Amino acid sequence: MTADEFREFGHAAVEWVARYWERLPDLPVTATAGPGETAARLPAGPPGTGDRLDGVFTDLDDLVVPGTTHWQHPGHFAYFPANTSGPSVLGDLISAGLGTQGMMWATGPACTEVETVMLDWLADLLDLPAQFRGGKGVIQDSASSATLIAVLAALHRASGGTWRTEGVRPMAVYTSSQGHSSIEKAARVAGLGDRAVRVVEVDPQTLAMRPDKLREAIAKDLADGVTPALVVATVGTTSTTAIDPLPEVGAICRDLGVWLHVDAAFAGAAAVCPELRWIHDGLEFADSYCFDPHKWLLTGFDCDALWVADPAGLTSALSVLPEYLSNAATSSGAVIDYRDWQIPLGRRFRALKLWFVMRWYGVEGLRQHIRDGVALAERFAAAVTADDRFELVAPHPFALVCFRLKDGDDRNETLLRTINATGRCLLTHTKVAGRYVLRLAIGAPATRAGHIDATWALIRATADELTGTRQV
Amino acid sequence: MTADEFREFGHAAVEWVARYWERLPDLPVTATAGPGETAARLPAGPPGTGDRLDGVFTDLDDLVVPGTTHWQHPGHFAYFPANTSGPSVLGDLISAGLGTQGMMWATGPACTEVETVMLDWLADLLDLPAQFRGGKGVIQDSASSATLIAVLAALHRASGGTWRTEGVRPMAVYTSSQGHSSIEKAARVAGLGDRAVRVVEVDPQTLAMRPDKLREAIAKDLADGVTPALVVATVGTTSTTAIDPLPEVGAICRDLGVWLHVDAAFAGAAAVCPELRWIHDGLEFADSYCFDPHKWLLTGFDCDALWVADPAGLTSALSVLPEYLSNAATSSGAVIDYRDWQIPLGRRFRALKLWFVMRWYGVEGLRQHIRDGVALAERFAAAVTADDRFELVAPHPFALVCFRLKDGDDRNETLLRTINATGRCLLTHTKVAGRYVLRLAIGAPATRAGHIDATWALIRATADELTGTRQV
Numbered sequence: 047m048t049a050d051e052f053r054e055f056g057h058a059a060v061e062w063v064a065r066y067w068e069r070l071p072d073l074p075v076t077a078t079a080g081p082g083e084t085a086a087r088l089p090a091g092p093p094g095t096g097d098r099l100d101g102v103f104t105d106l107d108d109l110v111v112p113g114t115t116h117w118q119h120p121g122h123f124a125y126f127p128a129n130t131s132g133p134s135v136l137g138d139l140i141s142a143g144l145g146t147q148g149m150m151w152a153t154g155p156a157c158t159e160v161e162t163v164m165l166d167w168l169a170d171l172l173d174l175p176a177q178f179r180g181g182k183g184v185i186q187d188s189a190s191s192a193t194l195i196a197v198l199a200a201l202h203r204a205s206g207g208t209w210r211t212e213g214v215r216p217m218a219v220y221t222s223s224q225g226h227s228s229i230e231k232a233a234r235v236a237g238l239g240d241r242a243v244r245v246v247e248v249d250p251q252t253l254a255m256r257p258d259k260l261r262e263a264i265a266k267d268l269a270d271g272v273t274p275a276l277v278v279a280t281v282g283t284t285s286t287t288a289i290d291p292l293p294e295v296g297a298i299c300r301d302l303g304v305w306l307h308v309d310a311a312f313a314g315a316a317a318v319c320p321e322l323r324w325i326h327d328g329l330e331f332a333d334s335y336c337f338d339p340h341k342w343l344l345t346g347f348d349c350d351a352l353w354v355a356d357p358a359g360l361t362s363a364l365s366v367l368p369e370y371l372s373n374a375a376t377s378s379g380a381v382i383d384y385r386d387w388q389i390p391l392g393r394r395f396r397a398l399k400l401w402f403v404m405r406w407y408g409v410e411g412l413r414q415h416i417r418d419g420v421a422l423a424e425r426f427a428a429a430v431t432a433d434d435r436f437e438l439v440a441p442h443p444f445a446l447v448c449f450r451l452k453d454g455d456d457r458n459e460t461l462l463r464t465i466n467a468t469g470r471c472l473l474t475h476t477k478v479a480g481r482y483v484l485r486l487a488i489g490a491p492a493t494r495a496g497h498i499d500a501t502w503a504l505i506r507a508t509a510d511e512l513t514g515t516r517q518v
Numbered sequence: 519m520t521a522d523e524f525r526e527f528g529h530a531a532v533e534w535v536a537r538y539w540e541r542l543p544d545l546p547v548t549a550t551a552g553p554g555e556t557a558a559r560l561p562a563g564p565p566g567t568g569d570r571l572d573g574v575f576t577d578l579d580d581l582v583v584p585g586t587t588h589w590q591h592p593g594h595f596a597y598f599p600a601n602t603s604g605p606s607v608l609g610d611l612i613s614a615g616l617g618t619q620g621m622m623w624a625t626g627p628a629c630t631e632v633e634t635v636m637l638d639w640l641a642d643l644l645d646l647p648a649q650f651r652g653g654k655g656v657i658q659d660s661a662s663s664a665t666l667i668a669v670l671a672a673l674h675r676a677s678g679g680t681w682r683t684e685g686v687r688p689m690a691v692y693t694s695s696q697g698h699s700s701i702e703k704a705a706r707v708a709g710l711g712d713r714a715v716r717v718v719e720v721d722p723q724t725l726a727m728r729p730d731k732l733r734e735a736i737a738k739d740l741a742d743g744v745t746p747a748l749v750v751a752t753v754g755t756t757s758t759t760a761i762d763p764l765p766e767v768g769a770i771c772r773d774l775g776v777w778l779h780v781d782a783a784f785a786g787a788a789a790v791c792p793e794l795r796w797i798h799d800g801l802e803f804a805d806s807y808c809f810d811p812h813k814w815l816l817t818g819f820d821c822d823a824l825w826v827a828d829p830a831g832l833t834s835a836l837s838v839l840p841e842y843l844s845n846a847a848t849s850s851g852a853v854i855d856y857r858d859w860q861i862p863l864g865r866r867f868r869a870l871k872l873w874f875v876m877r878w879y880g881v882e883g884l885r886q887h888i889r890d891g892v893a894l895a896e897r898f899a900a901a902v903t904a905d906d907r908f909e910l911v912a913p914h915p916f917a918l919v920c921f922r923l924k925d926g927d928d929r930n931e932t933l934l935r936t937i938n939a940t941g942r943c944l945l946t947h948t949k950v951a952g953r954y955v956l957r958l959a960i961g962a963p964a965t966r967a968g969h970i971d972a973t974w975a976l977i978r979a980t981a982d983e984l985t986g987t988r989q990v
Contacts, residue, residue, distance in 0.1 A: 047603055052532070062615075085631040092880065138610065140534065140578065143535030143607055159560075194707075213711030227863075237686030238709070402571065409564055
């Protein structure tokens with residue numbers, strides 16, 4: 047494809063994306079194609095001679111769009127948001143065009159240094175504590191990978207440096223019963239097995255980790271001769287956005303020399319607002335911390351931001367230097383080679399999208415985005431509270447509201463299935479204290495008060511039908 | 519950013535990329551900015567109010583381009599290529615615009631199904647053996663991650679299914695002395711430690727793994743009570759593109775029940791050409807196989823294609839199902855949830871770029887790309903052979919030529935440093951049998967015969983200077 051052909055198709059692709067965003071509100075939020083339907087519409091094999099992308103935009107409309115669950119739709123309230131924005135897409139476009147493979151400083155100096163500076167900007171934006179300032183940050187693909195990196199660095203440290211050569215010894219990892227599934231997965235990948243994960247009890251009201259129970263669990267392991275390697279505390283759990291008490295958990299970790307990783311995948315973005323920075327009280331105890339700009343900070347997937355207090359400890363755990371990668375810049379010790387901060391070797395220029403997003407919105411624009419989300423959640427929660435057939439089942443400090451009909455699980459499940467079937471909104475569920483709970487997670491950039499009100503009206507009308515009652 | 523603002527900036531971004539490609543040949547291939555220079559040119563923090571990307575394209579020209587080592591430059595012969603193309607960039611643009619997070623079928627039906635079909639297309643394109651046909655493929659970010667996935671699945675199988683719960687037992691992993699560093703890294707991440715990696719001797723002429731030495735190493739472990747978990751054989755090693763003898767290695771693995779992973783990260787793409795498919799002889803023994811369309815198949819990073827013969831074994835190793843991810847489609851068992859085929863939870867719609875690339879070029883266009891690369895390598899190798907001051911140090915079946923001055927390592931190191939300092943080409947080095955060797959890896963889409971000839975002329979003239987001789 048020549049540069050001029052790229053211009054022609056590129057302008058058409060930009061137009062297709064812009065048009066897609068414009069018609070998003072009119073599309074059903076959930077894919078209409080069932081299992082196998084998209085695959086069945088594709089040819090059996092690649093064309094023998096190139097088709098010059100003939101008809102590709104029609105194919106996107108006819109084949110991809112009906113098979114897409116639209117994460118950027120104003121009615122997408124499922125899971126956590128994975129929002130993006132124009133500046134993010136443009137940053138990714140430039141990154142794809144440059145085609146930089148920034149595995150080392152030498153292979154991508156700007157790719158490396160813009161990333162270092164953008165992570166410093168983010169640390170500034172969130173007012174992170176001192177141990178994460180000045181070149182301590184790196185982009186990972188996801189919070190799952192960040193957790194794995196933290197586990198590996200913690201195992202290396204807890205082993206006294208023998209881990210990388212000798213392999214893993216049985217050690218324990220601690221998280222609350224509300225911790226993310228990636229913690230179990232990371233322990234498994236690292237060779238500890240699921241049984242190494244200690245599930246610490248939470249307070250039944252706040253769903254936050256109980257520090258006394260954490261201390262007990264660690265004491266038991268120490269008594270049994272098992273080394274405690276790492277505690278993962280969560281700021282904003284996936285189920286309900288509960289917040290573990292970092293000051294107490296952190297003090298325990300400091301006293302016992304256990305690595306503290308803080309997973310704020312969704313909620314960390316809230317700290318761009320000074321009035322929400324209390325969520326990071328106690329973060330000064332942490333050895334590592336991550337949040338996902340790709341969830342709630344208008345940056346397209348993938349972009350997890352991870353900071354480590356001791357980068358040298360991390361690179362000591364992960365570095366391997368074959369001759370074919372040796373180079374003068376690496377030998378000088380004056381540069382960062384991010385390949386030693388992650389699992390893969392290669393890496394894209396993902397910092398560009400962060401740069402574009404922070405430039406376009408500025409600090410104030412990003413704060414406004416978070417405040418809008420929190421306000422919309424409050425608006426929805428107020429409506430739920432005002433209807434005495436419903437109840438809130440957890441605090442909602444961010445943009446997730448967990449609620450249910452004061453009724454059986456089956457009724458709530460039917461409610462969820464019924465509203466989702468309309469294609470006008472998509473919510474997901476969780477279980478809290480064994481009960482089926484609906485989750486409304488706000489964050490798609492197009493979501494406005496009108497969408498929240500319409501979704502509540504739909505929920506309410508569906509409840510009328512299901513319960514045979516009507517809230518006046 | 520509104521849709522109309524996105525149109526405006528999007529068209530400008532497309533133009534910037536097109537213009538960048540046009541002026542690439544005139545740029546120095548290596549970054550001109552030294553350590554810290556790019557970072558120093560960025561503001562200390564994010565702007566308080568958004569700057570609406572004012573001046574962003576000038577900043578790209580003034581700050582990013584001088585700090586970039588241009589992987590798409592026709593004179594980029596370093597490492598392995600990481601080539602991209604117009605259709606690939608467009609596929610990524612659409613993917614970024616859709617903002618799909620396809621962790622499960624339910625969250626991205628088209629994202630999932632297009633990926634399954636594109637991996638089937640690729641299997642067809644490479645004529646992969648039967649065990650990898652029909653929904654056995656998945657996109658990983660890199661061959662490093664593919665190796666890790668293979669190690670984990672192998673450990674799970676070799677443990678009889680206890681691995682995921684009980685953790686890893688000491689087991690051994692085998693690869694040749696020419697295997698990629700990611701194998702050592704994967705063993706370390708998996709908790710085996712570097713000492714679990716058995717480095718099998720190679721034939722000094724072909725640099726291919728010696729099956730007799732592999733058999734010896736496995737026998738020794740079995741005698742010592744150590745379980746052999748996995749052999750990683752390489753088709754096209756990073757150092758010199760050596761090819762391990764898959765028929766013999768595979769037969770050993772089959773006889774002893776050891777997982778065989780075949781890493782063809784760079785060279786696998788060659789199999790789009792029927793005349794090069796001999797490189798996969800013996801692949802029918804493999805449990806898993808990967809190659810990187812993002813290296814030599816005109817698809818932008820990241821896009822590694824991994825196939826496993828037994829997906830159920832893999833997902834049994836890696837699956838974790840918290841309540842908040844449970845859904846009807848998953849429960850039905852009728853769909854693929856790719857989150858259980860990889861380390862991270864989230865994933866992008868990377869299959870779009872594969873679809874766009876295969877459509878634009880077609881089978882014939884992709885074959886032509888590979889044949890061009892092989893022909894250019896032959897052209898360069900012929901020039902090296904004709905100059906009796908130089909020697910080839912390894913076979914060059916693909917698009918990598920390894921050569922050196924018949925002289926000391928210092929002289930070769932000086933040669934490399936001198937030619938790279940011109941900014942007209944970028945080669946890297948390796949060591950073969952302890953000797954310093956230059957590597958010329960062809961694959962950037964803009965590279966033509968003229969660039970090869972100019973690079974050889976530069977090398978030859980530099981050799982004239984350095985050696986005080988002249989080849990007539």
